[in-house]
Amino acid sequence: MSAITPPDAQLAEDAENPELRKAKIISETARINWPQLQKFYAAGSVVTVSAEHDLVNVAFAFSADDKAQVADWLAQGTVERTTEQQAQQWFDNNTELWAVVISPWVLVQDKPVQVN
Numbered sequence: 001m002s003a004i005t006p007p008d009a010q011l012a013e014d015a016e017n018p019e020l021r022k023a024k025i026i027s028e029t030a031r032i033n034w035p036q037l038q039k040f041y042a043a044g045s046v047v048t049v050s051a052e053h054d055l056v057n058v059a060f061a062f063s064a065d066d067k068a069q070v071a072d073w074l075a076q077g078t079v080e081r082t083t084e085q086q087a088q089q090w091f092d093n094n095t096e097l098w099a100v101v102i103s104p105w106v107l108v109q110d111k112p113v114q115v116n
Helices: 007-016 018-028 034-042 055-063 067-076 084-093
Strands: 030-033 046-049 079-081 096-102 105-109
Touching: 018 055, 018 096, 030 034, 034 046, 034 084, 034 096, 034 105, 055 067, 055 096, 055 105, 067 079
Parallel strands: 046 105
Antiparallel strands: 030 096, 046 079, 096 105
């Protein structure tokens, strides 16, 4: 009989391996239209990431609870809670955003898809 890794042990192993965590974040990042995110915005859970940042790197910092890095971005204003004006503009334009959930936050970025 082979050994089976308990689910909690697998989660702990993933948490200890930054490359696995980053790969998981990448696999969970997707394009989504703003109206589908409105309930999360209404709950105060949507965080806007400026286009100058890599969304996956910001999500990784959030997932790693890197308080210093996140505080720096917040102070710079390049990562912030989504404003009412931004939410209205995205709603009016039915904007498609990049998004990833790092509970309790939904990180979004208005960055065009690059076609090679």
